[in-house]
Amino acid sequence: MKRSHFSLLLLVLVYGWAVYWVFTRSSPVIEERPITIRIAHWQIERGPPDGFAAVIKRYEELKPKVKVEQLLVPGAVYKQWLRTNLAGDTGSDIMEWGAWLAGQKDVPARYFVPLTAELEQPNPYNVGTSQEGIPWQDTFHDNLIGARRDSPDPGQIYAVTVTELSVRLFCNAELLKKITGSTAAPKTYDDFRRILALTQAYARRTSQPINGLAGSRDNGLWITSAVFAGPLLALNYQFDDSGYLYLYNRQVLAAYLEGRWNFQRPEVKAGLQLVREVSQATKPGYLQLRRDDAMLEFFSGGALFLFTGTWDATTIKQTAPFPVTAMRLPPITPDDPEVGKYIMAVAGEGRGETAMAMYLNKTSSHPKEALDFLQFLTSVPGNQLFTDKSLWLPAINGVDVPDEIKPFRDYQLGYAIGQSPYNFIGSEVSMAWDSNFYELTGDQGSVDKFAAKLDQVMPQKIRMDLENEARNALLLVKPQDALIIAQANLVDESDQGLMHAQRRREMEAGQTMSEGLAFQMKLQLARSKLP
Amino acid sequence: MVLSVTPSERWMLCACLALFMPLLAWAGSSTDDADANWRALINNRPKDVLRVYDADTAGREAQLAEGVAIMSMQPATDDNMRRAGEIFVGVAKGDDELAAQATYLQARLHQLHFQVPDYAQAAQLYEQLATLQPDSHWAQLGLVKLAMLKLYVLNIDAAVGADRLSSAEVLLKRIHEPALLRDLHLQIGQAGVVLKQPLPRILPHLVAADQAGGISGTAKEDLVVQIGELSLRAGLLEQSKDYFERYLQTYPDNLRAYAVARRLEETNRQLALKREAQP
Numbered sequence: 001m002k003r004s005h006f007s008l009l010l011l012v013l014v015y016g017w018a019v020y021w022v023f024t025r026s027s028p029v030i031e032e033r034p035i036t037i038r039i040a041h042w043q044i045e046r047g048p049p050d051g052f053a054a055v056i057k058r059y060e061e062l063k064p065k066v067k068v069e070q071l072l073v074p075g076a077v078y079k080q081w082l083r084t085n086l087a088g089d090t091g092s093d094i095m096e097w098g099a100w101l102a103g104q105k106d107v108p109a110r111y112f113v114p115l116t117a118e119l120e121q122p123n124p125y126n127v128g129t130s131q132e133g134i135p136w137q138d139t140f141h142d143n144l145i146g147a148r149r150d151s152p153d154p155g156q157i158y159a160v161t162v163t164e165l166s167v168r169l170f171c172n173a174e175l176l177k178k179i180t181g182s183t184a185a186p187k188t189y190d191d192f193r194r195i196l197a198l199t200q201a202y203a204r205r206t207s208q209p210i211n212g213l214a215g216s217r218d219n220g221l222w223i224t225s226a227v228f229a230g231p232l233l234a235l236n237y238q239f240d241d242s243g244y245l246y247l248y249n250r251q252v253l254a255a256y257l258e259g260r261w262n263f264q265r266p267e268v269k270a271g272l273q274l275v276r277e278v279s280q281a282t283k284p285g286y287l288q289l290r291r292d293d294a295m296l297e298f299f300s301g302g303a304l305f306l307f308t309g310t311w312d313a314t315t316i317k318q319t320a321p322f323p324v325t326a327m328r329l330p331p332i333t334p335d336d337p338e339v340g341k342y343i344m345a346v347a348g349e350g351r352g353e354t355a356m357a358m359y360l361n362k363t364s365s366h367p368k369e370a371l372d373f374l375q376f377l378t379s380v381p382g383n384q385l386f387t388d389k390s391l392w393l394p395a396i397n398g399v400d401v402p403d404e405i406k407p408f409r410d411y412q413l414g415y416a417i418g419q420s421p422y423n424f425i426g427s428e429v430s431m432a433w434d435s436n437f438y439e440l441t442g443d444q445g446s447v448d449k450f451a452a453k454l455d456q457v458m459p460q461k462i463r464m465d466l467e468n469e470a471r472n473a474l475l476l477v478k479p480q481d482a483l484i485i486a487q488a489n490l491v492d493e494s495d496q497g498l499m500h501a502q503r504r505r506e507m508e509a510g511q512t513m514s515e516g517l518a519f520q521m522k523l524q525l526a527r528s529k530l531p
Numbered sequence: 532m533v534l535s536v537t538p539s540e541r542w543m544l545c546a547c548l549a550l551f552m553p554l555l556a557w558a559g560s561s562t563d564d565a566d567a568n569w570r571a572l573i574n575n576r577p578k579d580v581l582r583v584y585d586a587d588t589a590g591r592e593a594q595l596a597e598g599v600a601i602m603s604m605q606p607a608t609d610d611n612m613r614r615a616g617e618i619f620v621g622v623a624k625g626d627d628e629l630a631a632q633a634t635y636l637q638a639r640l641h642q643l644h645f646q647v648p649d650y651a652q653a654a655q656l657y658e659q660l661a662t663l664q665p666d667s668h669w670a671q672l673g674l675v676k677l678a679m680l681k682l683y684v685l686n687i688d689a690a691v692g693a694d695r696l697s698s699a700e701v702l703l704k705r706i707h708e709p710a711l712l713r714d715l716h717l718q719i720g721q722a723g724v725v726l727k728q729p730l731p732r733i734l735p736h737l738v739a740a741d742q743a744g745g746i747s748g749t750a751k752e753d754l755v756v757q758i759g760e761l762s763l764r765a766g767l768l769e770q771s772k773d774y775f776e777r778y779l780q781t782y783p784d785n786l787r788a789y790a791v792a793r794r795l796e797e798t799n800r801q802l803a804l805k806r807e808a809q810p
Contacts, residue, residue, distance in 0.1 A: 116747055116748065120747070141784065142784055142785065142786075143782060143784065143785060145785055145786055148748050148749035148752065149749055151748055151749060153748070154748055154749050154750040154753070155746065155747055155748045155750050156747070156748050157747070157748050240760075241724055241725075241727070242721075242724050242753075242757055243724075243756070243757045243758075243759075243760030243761040243764065244753055244756060244757055244760070244787075245756055245760055245787050245790040245791060245794065246756075246786070246787050246790075345793075348786070348789050350784070350785065350786035350788075350789075351784040351785075351788070352784075353786070362574075362575060363574075363575070413789050414789055415789060415790045415793075416786040416787050416789070416790060474643070477643065478607070478643055478644060479575075479603065481602070481636065481639045481643070481644075482572055482577075482599045482600075482602060482603040483572070483573060485572075485595075485599055485632055485636065486569040486570075486572040486573045486596075486599065487569075487573065488632070488668075489565070489566075489569045489592070489596075489632075490566060490569050490570065490573075505710055506747070508672060508710075508711075508714070509710065509713075509714055509745070509746070509747075510748075512675055512676075512679070512714045512718065513714075513717070513718075513750055515676075515679060516679060516717075516718045516721055516722070519679060519682070519683040519684070519722075520683075520721070520722070520725045522683070523683055523725060524725070
């Protein structure tokens, strides 16, 4: 073969290989950033993706060897995506998780790593800020209430949070003026009730399909949780044997099985009446609709209020074709003319709960870098970037809050009900609530019918949920035996060895606590066994 | 000074090196292999341990790791637990740390890992370990687990609530590791609440657990508010005041802060009444 033919052949081969590479690979031949970490979340509303992008851009400037990819997974498929990837060992390094994701309660114990030891140390990215030298966990505005509460192990913290959320009534100010003659926000719950009645009258008078509240399953659940809790407070304190001034789901479930409350109790019926009132102000069949449908209904002028979280505030602000005002849902007080006699005190929102909980995947290939990114994301400078670009409240103390979102930090102080309102204390309970909800709403529905139906179906459902709670506690406990022994056998005098000793101690304490809880729940189940 | 070596010495040195090098390499790799096994288990990769396991050359530590790997395999089956148990029985012959770990794991298998637990058998193994090696960490940890069995599942028909607390309290005297002592105090206190024991019986255990320190997560917050509230209910007003104040200082922004502040007002009101009533 002549030399020129050989060169030509070589050129064609190299060109062919280059074309193949370009069309089949997305990464360059030589990776400039050898480490890639991925962070997955479902916050695809307007705001967070830009916030994360700003944080990532700055982080990559600081860490030239690390590339961070943001995976936006729609909420509708997140559960399935999460479970499939975790089971297949292909999960992202950092993943968002929430305790309310139905059927996913076991995920943290199975797949995520506790961050307790790291959270006790200062966040290195806070040097030179107001949070310098403060343990990382104490730099969160709420001391990580949610991450502590939702931890599968009461002695451990598994997540860090990025933002702070609250729920608010977003009001179409123009429509409010047309309906009530004023743009004044309701001062009491009875004012709010009256505005809902006026809206119904206005819709009838003008023959326009206008509802008091924009409806969807999610929006319905949020307002249900807010109003249902009010009258339950008095009941709650009657079976707070532990003295926590707060009830965990397992305690409410056990109290039902022990016959200490049921849906016939006047406090519970008062709560159901409030749920019926807000349901009647919402489009029929709203439980079948999604958040986007409620948003559309509100934007098209079909509803006066949209009750949603501040997570939708940026979208609402950028999309609504009319002026929108955000206001707190007025608290239900002891002087309420309908249910006041059952109200012990005002239920509070606390001082804001931080959210968008990020967890570190146990099987991450780069746990050190992923943890480092989490520290930057939740540092004063990192969280400031997120806040400025997303217009979501910061989770971290010392971050400046932009003026337009400052009102979201105006919280209703009051008593805490506990982990969840009684319609949400377990997945079986929630499903039974939903499937029988028609008994409460519409012209055919009533509080009495719904309460009777719930007491018929709930004993079995509540038992199943308490069994699930006990099972989940043991799910965490069992694998720890192997881990504790393994940690113990890696202990030596080196820094790494001492870290294993620390982990072993933490795991032993956490395991004993979880084991204790599982035993308690089993005892309660045994005590209340049906004949 | 120049080191001078004769040709014969040079050969001897080479021979020594040739003899010792494999020995050194074996010793090093043995430790590394053992550590690699434990690291694989920490990373939830029990199959990695079983893949490299060689029954002919495995020492007791490798055998223990094999047993732990088998009990960690998914799906967890009774067959696997039985296999792991047999290995632990072998490793448990001795009086060293490995033997203690193996006995402890046998007890855990019976308590937790078989489909049908055998609490009596687990309790017997914990007791046996605590008798043979009372100072071993695993015996001490086993005593905490034994106490929990006594609190919740052993002899439940025979014992009323108070007796069940007593049977666990007896074991406190045999535990000298402060962290484990703390954990057992906490468990007795919490069991006392569920078993509806009088508050004066429960509170000293909760206070002892708190004073030992080192509790983290939501358990710490729960404990502080719990001691404050239960002390108020028991009429231990000074103690209630201390704990409520500590709660508000530590968790000023938490969800329960409002309720705690109201309960502190109540504590202070009762304290004032008590002082007024004093001659």
